[in-house]
Amino acid sequence: MEKFITKKRKILRNIFRGLSLTSIAFVFQACYGIERDFGNDILVEGVVTTRGNKPIEGIKVSYDNSLQYELTDSEGKYSFYTYKAELNMKFEDIDSIQNGLFLPQEMLVHITANRVKLNVKLDAAP
Amino acid sequence: MLPHKITQYLHNIFRKNETNLHILNYLFWECTQRCNLHCLHCGSDCIADAKTPDMPFEDFLQAILPLKDAYEPDSITVAITGGEPLLRKDLPQCGKTLRKHGFRWGIVTNGYAYNAEIHAKLLSAGMGAVTLSLDGFEESHNWLRANQNSFSHAVKALDLITSSDRLFYDVVTCVHQRNIRELESFKEFLISKHVKAWRLFTIAPIGRAAARSELRLTTEDLHFLMDFIAKARADKRIDTKFSCEAYVGNYETKVRDCYFFCRAGINIASVLIDGSISACPNINRHFVQGNIYRDAFLDVWHKRFEVMRNREWTKTGICSACKKHKYCNGGAMHLWNEQQDGIMLCINKELSAGKT
Ligand code: SF4
Numbered sequence: 001m002e003k004f005i006t007k008k009r010k011i012l013r014n015i016f017r018g019l020s021l022t023s024i025a026f027v028f029q030a031c032y033g034i035e036r037d038f039g040n041d042i043l044v045e046g047v048v049t050t051r052g053n054k055p056i057e058g059i060k061v062s063y064d065n066s067l068q069y070e071l072t073d074s075e076g077k078y079s080f081y082t083y084k085a086e087l088n089m090k091f092e093d094i095d096s097i098q099n100g101l102f103l104p105q106e107m108l109v110h111i112t113a114n115r116v117k118l119n120v121k122l123d124a125a126p
Numbered sequence: 127m128l129p130h131k132i133t134q135y136l137h138n139i140f141r142k143n144e145t146n147l148h149i150l151n152y153l154f155w156e157c158t159q160r161c162n163l164h165c166l167h168c169g170s171d172c173i174a175d176a177k178t179p180d181m182p183f184e185d186f187l188q189a190i191l192p193l194k195d196a197y198e199p200d201s202i203t204v205a206i207t208g209g210e211p212l213l214r215k216d217l218p219q220c221g222k223t224l225r226k227h228g229f230r231w232g233i234v235t236n237g238y239a240y241n242a243e244i245h246a247k248l249l250s251a252g253m254g255a256v257t258l259s260l261d262g263f264e265e266s267h268n269w270l271r272a273n274q275n276s277f278s279h280a281v282k283a284l285d286l287i288t289s290s291d292r293l294f295y296d297v298v299t300c301v302h303q304r305n306i307r308e309l310e311s312f313k314e315f316l317i318s319k320h321v322k323a324w325r326l327f328t329i330a331p332i333g334r335a336a337a338r339s340e341l342r343l344t345t346e347d348l349h350f351l352m353d354f355i356a357k358a359r360a361d362k363r364i365d366t367k368f369s370c371e372a373y374v375g376n377y378e379t380k381v382r383d384c385y386f387f388c389r390a391g392i393n394i395a396s397v398l399i400d401g402s403i404s405a406c407p408n409i410n411r412h413f414v415q416g417n418i419y420r421d422a423f424l425d426v427w428h429k430r431f432e433v434m435r436n437r438e439w440t441k442t443g444i445c446s447a448c449k450k451h452k453y454c455n456g457g458a459m460h461l462w463n464e465q466q467d468g469i470m471l472c473i474n475k476e477l478s479a480g481k482t
Pocket residue numbers: 030031032370371372387388389390394406408409457458459460461
Protein backbone atom coordinates (compact mmCIF):
# COMPACT_ATOMS: atom_id res chain seq x y z
CA MET A 1 0.00 0.00 0.00
CA GLU A 2 2.79 2.40 1.06
CA LYS A 3 4.59 1.66 -2.21
CA PHE A 4 1.45 2.31 -4.21
CA ILE A 5 0.94 5.70 -2.54
CA THR A 6 4.55 6.69 -3.14
CA LYS A 7 4.21 5.71 -6.79
CA LYS A 8 1.10 7.84 -7.11
CA ARG A 9 2.90 10.78 -5.53
CA LYS A 10 5.80 10.35 -7.91
CA ILE A 11 3.43 10.36 -10.86
CA LEU A 12 1.86 13.54 -9.52
CA ARG A 13 5.34 15.01 -9.16
CA ASN A 14 6.06 14.27 -12.80
CA ILE A 15 2.80 15.84 -13.84
CA PHE A 16 3.85 18.99 -12.01
CA ARG A 17 7.26 18.81 -13.59
CA GLY A 18 5.57 18.65 -16.98
CA LEU A 19 3.52 21.75 -16.27
CA SER A 20 5.69 24.66 -17.21
CA LEU A 21 4.11 26.79 -14.50
CA THR A 22 5.72 24.78 -11.72
CA SER A 23 8.64 22.98 -13.38
CA ILE A 24 10.83 25.84 -12.30
CA ALA A 25 10.05 24.83 -8.73
CA PHE A 26 12.29 21.80 -9.12
CA VAL A 27 15.32 23.98 -9.65
CA PHE A 28 15.10 25.44 -6.15
CA GLN A 29 18.02 26.41 -4.04
CA ALA A 30 18.09 27.03 -0.31
CA CYS A 31 18.36 30.70 0.69
CA TYR A 32 21.85 30.30 1.98
CA GLY A 33 22.94 27.73 -0.55
CA ILE A 34 24.39 27.37 -4.00
CA GLU A 35 22.57 26.95 -7.29
CA ARG A 36 21.87 23.38 -8.32
CA ASP A 37 24.49 22.05 -10.71
CA PHE A 38 23.10 20.56 -13.90
CA GLY A 39 26.28 20.89 -15.94
CA ASN A 40 28.10 18.23 -17.86
CA ASP A 41 31.52 17.22 -16.70
CA ILE A 42 33.99 14.57 -17.70
CA LEU A 43 36.26 12.60 -15.43
CA VAL A 44 39.70 12.07 -16.97
CA GLU A 45 41.85 9.58 -15.10
CA GLY A 46 44.77 7.32 -15.71
CA VAL A 47 48.14 6.00 -14.63
CA VAL A 48 51.54 7.30 -15.62
CA THR A 49 54.20 4.61 -15.80
CA THR A 50 57.66 3.93 -17.17
CA ARG A 51 58.04 1.90 -20.34
CA GLY A 52 58.52 -1.05 -17.99
CA ASN A 53 55.10 -0.40 -16.37
CA LYS A 54 56.42 1.00 -13.09
CA PRO A 55 54.23 3.79 -11.72
CA ILE A 56 55.81 7.23 -11.58
CA GLU A 57 54.97 9.57 -8.74
CA GLY A 58 55.04 13.37 -8.96
CA ILE A 59 54.35 13.81 -12.69
CA LYS A 60 52.55 17.06 -13.42
CA VAL A 61 49.50 16.42 -15.56
CA SER A 62 48.07 19.64 -16.98
CA TYR A 63 45.86 20.69 -19.85
CA ASP A 64 45.29 23.63 -22.13
CA ASN A 65 48.10 25.65 -20.57
CA SER A 66 45.72 26.27 -17.75
CA LEU A 67 46.53 26.47 -14.09
CA GLN A 68 44.62 23.25 -13.71
CA TYR A 69 47.01 20.41 -13.02
CA GLU A 70 47.34 17.29 -10.94
CA LEU A 71 50.37 15.46 -9.62
CA THR A 72 50.45 11.68 -9.93
CA ASP A 73 50.37 9.80 -6.62
CA SER A 74 52.61 6.96 -5.46
CA GLU A 75 50.71 4.57 -7.74
CA GLY A 76 51.19 6.90 -10.70
CA LYS A 77 47.48 7.76 -10.68
CA TYR A 78 45.92 11.09 -11.58
CA SER A 79 42.37 12.25 -12.15
CA PHE A 80 40.55 15.49 -12.82
CA TYR A 81 37.23 16.83 -14.06
CA THR A 82 36.76 18.97 -17.12
CA TYR A 83 33.86 20.03 -19.30
CA LYS A 84 35.93 20.35 -22.48
CA ALA A 85 35.60 17.89 -25.32
CA GLU A 86 39.13 18.45 -26.55
CA LEU A 87 42.16 18.71 -24.36
CA ASN A 88 45.77 19.46 -25.00
CA MET A 89 47.34 17.40 -22.26
CA LYS A 90 50.87 17.66 -20.98
CA PHE A 91 52.77 15.21 -18.76
CA GLU A 92 55.91 16.69 -17.22
CA ASP A 93 58.50 15.54 -14.75
CA ILE A 94 58.89 18.55 -12.49
CA ASP A 95 60.67 17.02 -9.51
CA SER A 96 64.04 16.60 -11.22
CA ILE A 97 65.79 13.31 -10.36
CA GLN A 98 63.42 12.46 -7.51
CA ASN A 99 61.35 9.46 -8.75
CA GLY A 100 63.61 9.22 -11.86
CA LEU A 101 64.04 11.61 -14.76
CA PHE A 102 61.56 11.48 -17.66
CA LEU A 103 60.94 13.24 -20.93
CA PRO A 104 57.77 15.30 -21.21
CA GLN A 105 54.91 14.17 -23.39
CA GLU A 106 52.10 16.17 -24.97
CA MET A 107 48.97 14.92 -26.69
CA LEU A 108 45.66 16.12 -28.06
CA VAL A 109 42.76 14.19 -26.58
CA HIS A 110 39.26 14.07 -28.04
CA ILE A 111 36.68 13.15 -25.46
CA THR A 112 33.50 11.36 -26.39
CA ALA A 113 32.41 9.77 -23.11
CA ASN A 114 31.85 11.25 -19.67
CA ARG A 115 34.57 9.10 -18.17
CA VAL A 116 37.92 8.74 -19.90
CA LYS A 117 40.85 6.49 -19.00
CA LEU A 118 44.17 7.67 -20.29
CA ASN A 119 47.25 5.71 -19.31
CA VAL A 120 50.56 7.13 -20.40
CA LYS A 121 54.07 5.73 -20.58
CA LEU A 122 56.95 8.16 -20.29
CA ASP A 123 60.42 7.67 -21.74
CA ALA A 124 63.33 7.96 -19.38
CA ALA A 125 65.54 10.99 -20.06
CA PRO A 126 68.82 10.02 -21.71
CA MET B 127 -1.59 32.57 -18.20
CA LEU B 128 -3.64 31.03 -15.35
CA PRO B 129 -5.06 33.36 -12.71
CA HIS B 130 -2.90 33.82 -9.62
CA LYS B 131 -5.44 32.08 -7.35
CA ILE B 132 -5.34 28.91 -9.45
CA THR B 133 -1.55 28.77 -9.71
CA GLN B 134 -1.27 29.38 -5.97
CA TYR B 135 -3.77 26.56 -5.37
CA LEU B 136 -1.81 24.23 -7.66
CA HIS B 137 1.35 25.17 -5.87
CA ASN B 138 -0.22 24.14 -2.57
CA ILE B 139 -0.97 20.68 -3.99
CA PHE B 140 2.56 20.55 -5.32
CA ARG B 141 3.99 21.52 -1.92
CA LYS B 142 1.94 18.90 -0.13
CA ASN B 143 3.05 16.24 -2.57
CA GLU B 144 6.71 17.24 -2.26
CA THR B 145 6.38 17.12 1.51
CA ASN B 146 4.90 13.62 1.45
CA LEU B 147 7.60 12.38 -0.89
CA HIS B 148 10.42 14.28 0.87
CA ILE B 149 13.04 13.44 -1.71
CA LEU B 150 16.42 14.66 -0.55
CA ASN B 151 18.24 16.67 -3.17
CA TYR B 152 20.02 19.36 -1.28
CA LEU B 153 22.53 18.61 1.44
CA PHE B 154 24.53 21.18 3.37
CA TRP B 155 27.82 20.19 4.89
CA GLU B 156 29.08 22.59 7.54
CA CYS B 157 32.67 21.52 7.04
CA THR B 158 34.29 24.13 9.29
CA GLN B 159 33.36 26.89 11.67
CA ARG B 160 36.58 28.74 11.05
CA CYS B 161 36.25 31.94 9.12
CA ASN B 162 38.65 34.56 7.74
CA LEU B 163 36.13 37.40 8.20
CA HIS B 164 34.03 38.57 11.11
CA CYS B 165 30.89 39.84 9.40
CA LEU B 166 28.50 42.04 11.35
CA HIS B 167 25.46 39.98 10.37
CA CYS B 168 26.84 36.45 10.58
CA GLY B 169 24.19 33.93 11.57
CA SER B 170 26.67 31.30 12.62
CA ASP B 171 28.87 33.33 14.96
CA CYS B 172 32.00 31.95 13.33
CA ILE B 173 35.46 32.98 14.43
CA ALA B 174 39.01 32.57 13.15
CA ASP B 175 39.73 29.76 15.59
CA ALA B 176 36.49 27.96 16.15
CA LYS B 177 36.21 25.78 19.23
CA THR B 178 34.69 22.88 17.34
CA PRO B 179 37.35 21.33 15.09
CA ASP B 180 36.66 20.77 11.39
CA MET B 181 34.77 17.58 10.73
CA PRO B 182 36.97 14.85 9.24
CA PHE B 183 35.78 14.37 5.66
CA GLU B 184 35.71 10.61 6.06
CA ASP B 185 33.06 10.93 8.82
CA PHE B 186 30.81 12.96 6.54
CA LEU B 187 31.37 10.67 3.59
CA GLN B 188 30.58 7.49 5.50
CA ALA B 189 27.40 9.07 6.83
CA ILE B 190 26.07 10.02 3.41
CA LEU B 191 27.22 7.08 1.27
CA PRO B 192 23.96 5.13 1.88
CA LEU B 193 22.19 7.94 0.01
CA LYS B 194 23.61 6.41 -3.14
CA ASP B 195 21.30 3.44 -2.76
CA ALA B 196 18.22 5.49 -1.96
CA TYR B 197 18.62 8.24 -4.58
CA GLU B 198 20.38 9.02 -7.82
CA PRO B 199 23.52 10.68 -6.34
CA ASP B 200 23.71 13.00 -9.35
CA SER B 201 20.42 14.50 -8.20
CA ILE B 202 21.90 15.50 -4.84
CA THR B 203 23.80 18.76 -4.53
CA VAL B 204 26.17 19.00 -1.60
CA ALA B 205 26.49 22.65 -0.60
CA ILE B 206 29.74 22.94 1.31
CA THR B 207 29.49 25.77 3.75
CA GLY B 208 31.02 27.04 6.96
CA GLY B 209 32.53 29.25 8.37
CA GLU B 210 34.53 29.70 5.21
CA PRO B 211 35.01 26.39 3.38
CA LEU B 212 38.11 27.66 1.57
CA LEU B 213 39.97 27.52 4.87
CA ARG B 214 39.95 23.75 4.60
CA LYS B 215 43.13 22.72 2.83
CA ASP B 216 41.59 19.39 1.82
CA LEU B 217 38.56 21.01 0.16
CA PRO B 218 39.47 20.01 -3.44
CA GLN B 219 40.12 16.45 -2.30
CA CYS B 220 36.81 16.30 -0.41
CA GLY B 221 34.96 17.67 -3.43
CA LYS B 222 36.58 15.31 -5.88
CA THR B 223 35.75 12.30 -3.74
CA LEU B 224 32.12 13.43 -3.51
CA ARG B 225 31.97 13.87 -7.28
CA LYS B 226 33.52 10.44 -7.85
CA HIS B 227 30.71 9.01 -5.76
CA GLY B 228 28.29 10.76 -8.08
CA PHE B 229 27.25 13.72 -5.90
CA ARG B 230 27.21 17.24 -7.27
CA TRP B 231 28.93 19.84 -5.12
CA GLY B 232 29.70 23.48 -4.71
CA ILE B 233 30.65 26.10 -2.13
CA VAL B 234 29.23 29.15 -0.45
CA THR B 235 32.11 31.59 -0.05
CA ASN B 236 32.95 35.14 0.97
CA GLY B 237 35.61 35.05 -1.77
CA TYR B 238 38.37 36.38 0.47
CA ALA B 239 40.67 33.39 -0.06
CA TYR B 240 39.51 32.61 -3.59
CA ASN B 241 42.38 32.97 -6.09
CA ALA B 242 43.37 31.61 -9.50
CA GLU B 243 45.12 28.61 -8.03
CA ILE B 244 42.27 27.43 -5.81
CA HIS B 245 39.78 28.19 -8.60
CA ALA B 246 41.66 25.83 -10.93
CA LYS B 247 41.94 23.17 -8.24
CA LEU B 248 38.24 23.27 -7.40
CA LEU B 249 37.24 23.03 -11.05
CA SER B 250 39.55 20.04 -11.49
CA ALA B 251 37.83 18.51 -8.49
CA GLY B 252 34.46 18.68 -10.21
CA MET B 253 33.01 21.73 -8.46
CA GLY B 254 29.88 22.77 -10.33
CA ALA B 255 28.41 25.66 -8.37
CA VAL B 256 29.51 28.68 -6.34
CA THR B 257 27.65 31.29 -4.40
CA LEU B 258 29.63 34.44 -3.72
CA SER B 259 28.66 37.09 -1.19
CA LEU B 260 28.96 40.66 -2.40
CA ASP B 261 27.07 43.20 -0.38
CA GLY B 262 27.21 46.31 -2.47
CA PHE B 263 30.08 48.63 -3.39
CA GLU B 264 33.36 48.81 -1.55
CA GLU B 265 32.28 50.95 1.39
CA SER B 266 29.09 49.01 2.17
CA HIS B 267 30.61 45.61 1.57
CA ASN B 268 33.71 46.28 3.66
CA TRP B 269 31.57 47.71 6.45
CA LEU B 270 29.33 44.64 6.64
CA ARG B 271 32.26 42.26 6.29
CA ALA B 272 34.31 44.30 8.79
CA ASN B 273 37.39 44.10 6.63
CA GLN B 274 38.93 46.82 4.43
CA ASN B 275 40.17 44.38 1.78
CA SER B 276 37.16 42.14 1.58
CA PHE B 277 35.57 43.91 -1.41
CA SER B 278 38.70 43.81 -3.60
CA HIS B 279 39.21 40.13 -2.78
CA ALA B 280 35.58 39.28 -3.50
CA VAL B 281 35.69 41.11 -6.84
CA LYS B 282 38.79 39.17 -7.86
CA ALA B 283 36.90 36.00 -6.96
CA LEU B 284 33.95 37.21 -9.00
CA ASP B 285 36.13 37.74 -12.09
CA LEU B 286 37.44 34.19 -11.82
CA ILE B 287 34.03 32.67 -11.24
CA THR B 288 32.33 34.49 -14.11
CA SER B 289 35.19 33.49 -16.44
CA SER B 290 34.27 29.82 -16.09
CA ASP B 291 31.86 28.29 -18.59
CA ARG B 292 31.43 25.30 -16.30
CA LEU B 293 30.13 26.89 -13.13
CA PHE B 294 26.58 27.54 -12.04
CA TYR B 295 26.97 30.56 -9.84
CA ASP B 296 25.21 33.50 -8.35
CA VAL B 297 26.02 36.56 -6.32
CA VAL B 298 24.13 37.06 -3.08
CA THR B 299 23.66 40.43 -1.51
CA CYS B 300 22.43 41.07 2.00
CA VAL B 301 20.35 44.20 1.81
CA HIS B 302 20.35 46.58 4.77
CA GLN B 303 19.78 50.25 5.43
CA ARG B 304 23.26 51.27 4.30
CA ASN B 305 23.29 49.64 0.88
CA ILE B 306 19.66 49.63 -0.21
CA ARG B 307 19.88 52.94 -2.08
CA GLU B 308 22.86 51.78 -4.15
CA LEU B 309 21.15 48.65 -5.52
CA GLU B 310 20.45 50.21 -8.92
CA SER B 311 24.05 51.20 -9.59
CA PHE B 312 25.26 47.96 -8.05
CA LYS B 313 23.07 46.05 -10.48
CA GLU B 314 24.83 47.88 -13.35
CA PHE B 315 28.17 46.98 -11.81
CA LEU B 316 27.24 43.28 -11.68
CA ILE B 317 26.04 43.38 -15.28
CA SER B 318 29.33 44.97 -16.32
CA LYS B 319 31.05 42.05 -14.58
CA HIS B 320 28.99 39.59 -16.66
CA VAL B 321 27.12 38.26 -13.64
CA LYS B 322 24.06 36.33 -14.77
CA ALA B 323 22.29 35.59 -11.49
CA TRP B 324 21.78 37.74 -8.41
CA ARG B 325 19.91 36.91 -5.21
CA LEU B 326 18.95 39.45 -2.62
CA PHE B 327 18.28 38.81 1.04
CA THR B 328 17.21 40.74 4.00
CA ILE B 329 19.11 40.03 7.19
CA ALA B 330 17.40 37.84 9.77
CA PRO B 331 17.73 38.94 13.41
CA ILE B 332 19.77 35.88 14.39
CA GLY B 333 23.42 35.42 15.34
CA ARG B 334 25.38 38.69 15.48
CA ALA B 335 22.70 40.48 13.44
CA ALA B 336 20.19 40.29 16.30
CA ALA B 337 21.89 43.17 18.08
CA ARG B 338 22.18 45.58 15.13
CA SER B 339 19.04 47.46 14.22
CA GLU B 340 20.62 49.23 11.19
CA LEU B 341 20.76 45.84 9.49
CA ARG B 342 16.97 45.56 9.51
CA LEU B 343 14.99 47.14 6.72
CA THR B 344 12.11 49.48 7.45
CA THR B 345 8.69 48.84 5.89
CA GLU B 346 9.42 51.52 3.33
CA ASP B 347 12.76 49.86 2.53
CA LEU B 348 11.03 46.49 2.11
CA HIS B 349 8.64 47.93 -0.46
CA PHE B 350 11.55 49.61 -2.19
CA LEU B 351 13.40 46.28 -2.31
CA MET B 352 10.42 44.32 -3.66
CA ASP B 353 9.75 46.96 -6.33
CA PHE B 354 13.41 47.05 -7.25
CA ILE B 355 13.55 43.26 -7.69
CA ALA B 356 10.29 43.16 -9.64
CA LYS B 357 11.61 45.86 -11.98
CA ALA B 358 15.00 44.19 -12.42
CA ARG B 359 13.24 40.92 -13.27
CA ALA B 360 11.06 42.65 -15.80
CA ASP B 361 13.98 44.22 -17.66
CA LYS B 362 15.69 40.76 -17.79
CA ARG B 363 19.28 42.03 -17.98
CA ILE B 364 20.29 40.01 -14.96
CA ASP B 365 18.36 37.14 -13.38
CA THR B 366 17.45 38.87 -10.13
CA LYS B 367 15.44 37.27 -7.36
CA PHE B 368 14.45 37.59 -3.75
CA SER B 369 15.76 34.66 -1.73
CA CYS B 370 13.48 31.94 -0.39
CA GLU B 371 13.38 33.54 3.06
CA ALA B 372 9.74 34.66 3.28
CA TYR B 373 6.26 34.69 1.86
CA VAL B 374 5.74 38.14 0.37
CA GLY B 375 2.02 38.26 -0.49
CA ASN B 376 1.24 40.12 -3.69
CA TYR B 377 4.89 40.28 -4.63
CA GLU B 378 5.24 36.49 -4.65
CA THR B 379 5.75 35.66 -8.32
CA LYS B 380 7.01 39.13 -9.16
CA VAL B 381 10.20 38.71 -7.16
CA ARG B 382 10.92 34.99 -7.64
CA ASP B 383 10.49 32.25 -10.21
CA CYS B 384 8.02 30.40 -8.03
CA TYR B 385 5.97 30.66 -4.86
CA PHE B 386 7.51 30.68 -1.42
CA PHE B 387 8.22 27.18 -0.20
CA CYS B 388 10.50 26.55 2.77
CA ARG B 389 11.91 23.13 1.88
CA ALA B 390 13.87 22.63 5.08
CA GLY B 391 13.51 18.97 6.04
CA ILE B 392 11.47 18.32 2.89
CA ASN B 393 14.20 18.40 0.26
CA ILE B 394 16.99 19.98 2.31
CA ALA B 395 19.12 18.38 5.00
CA SER B 396 22.44 19.21 6.59
CA VAL B 397 25.30 17.65 8.46
CA LEU B 398 26.55 20.27 10.89
CA ILE B 399 30.02 20.72 12.30
CA ASP B 400 29.45 18.47 15.34
CA GLY B 401 27.72 15.77 13.30
CA SER B 402 24.21 17.04 14.02
CA ILE B 403 21.65 16.23 11.35
CA SER B 404 19.32 19.09 10.57
CA ALA B 405 18.02 21.07 7.58
CA CYS B 406 19.45 24.48 6.67
CA PRO B 407 22.44 25.39 8.86
CA ASN B 408 20.83 28.68 9.93
CA ILE B 409 17.93 26.88 11.64
CA ASN B 410 17.89 26.99 15.42
CA ARG B 411 19.90 24.02 16.75
CA HIS B 412 16.93 23.03 18.87
CA PHE B 413 15.48 21.46 15.70
CA VAL B 414 18.38 19.03 15.25
CA GLN B 415 17.03 15.59 14.32
CA GLY B 416 19.95 13.30 15.03
CA ASN B 417 23.70 12.99 14.84
CA ILE B 418 25.84 11.08 12.36
CA TYR B 419 28.00 9.83 15.23
CA ARG B 420 24.97 8.08 16.75
CA ASP B 421 22.36 7.63 14.06
CA ALA B 422 22.18 6.41 10.49
CA PHE B 423 21.71 9.55 8.39
CA LEU B 424 19.28 7.96 5.95
CA ASP B 425 17.14 6.57 8.77
CA VAL B 426 16.92 9.99 10.32
CA TRP B 427 15.97 11.51 6.98
CA HIS B 428 13.26 8.95 6.35
CA LYS B 429 11.80 8.64 9.85
CA ARG B 430 12.28 11.97 11.62
CA PHE B 431 11.93 15.61 10.49
CA GLU B 432 8.23 15.49 11.36
CA VAL B 433 8.45 18.99 12.83
CA MET B 434 9.47 20.34 9.41
CA ARG B 435 7.12 18.18 7.34
CA ASN B 436 3.99 18.92 9.29
CA ARG B 437 3.94 22.61 10.07
CA GLU B 438 0.50 22.76 11.64
CA TRP B 439 2.25 23.70 14.90
CA THR B 440 3.29 27.00 13.32
CA LYS B 441 -0.26 28.28 13.75
CA THR B 442 0.76 30.15 16.82
CA GLY B 443 1.75 33.71 17.66
CA ILE B 444 1.13 36.06 14.73
CA CYS B 445 0.71 33.08 12.39
CA SER B 446 -2.27 31.72 14.36
CA ALA B 447 -4.90 33.96 12.83
CA CYS B 448 -3.09 34.62 9.57
CA LYS B 449 -5.24 34.16 6.48
CA LYS B 450 -2.14 33.53 4.41
CA HIS B 451 -1.00 30.55 6.43
CA LYS B 452 -2.35 28.14 3.82
CA TYR B 453 0.09 29.65 1.30
CA CYS B 454 2.96 30.50 3.57
CA ASN B 455 2.81 27.49 5.90
CA GLY B 456 4.34 29.36 8.79
CA GLY B 457 7.21 31.01 6.96
CA ALA B 458 10.89 30.20 7.14
CA MET B 459 12.00 27.47 9.53
CA HIS B 460 15.07 29.53 10.35
CA LEU B 461 12.88 32.22 11.87
CA TRP B 462 11.52 29.93 14.61
CA ASN B 463 13.24 29.58 17.95
CA GLU B 464 13.26 26.79 20.50
CA GLN B 465 10.05 27.94 22.21
CA GLN B 466 8.17 27.46 18.92
CA ASP B 467 5.73 30.07 20.15
CA GLY B 468 5.82 32.52 17.26
CA ILE B 469 7.83 33.46 14.22
CA MET B 470 10.51 36.09 14.85
CA LEU B 471 9.33 38.32 12.06
CA CYS B 472 6.98 38.27 9.12
CA ILE B 473 7.97 40.23 6.03
CA ASN B 474 4.48 39.82 4.60
CA LYS B 475 2.92 41.47 7.65
CA GLU B 476 5.47 44.28 7.46
CA LEU B 477 4.71 44.80 3.79
CA SER B 478 0.96 44.80 4.45
CA ALA B 479 1.34 47.23 7.35
CA GLY B 480 3.01 49.69 5.01
CA LYS B 481 0.21 49.64 2.46
CA THR B 482 -1.32 53.03 1.84
S1 SF4 C 1 14.82 27.33 6.61
FE1 SF4 C 1 15.18 29.31 5.73
S2 SF4 C 1 16.98 29.01 4.43
FE2 SF4 C 1 16.09 26.98 4.79
S3 SF4 C 1 14.69 26.62 3.09
FE3 SF4 C 1 13.50 27.48 4.80
S4 SF4 C 1 13.46 29.66 4.37
FE4 SF4 C 1 15.12 28.83 3.12
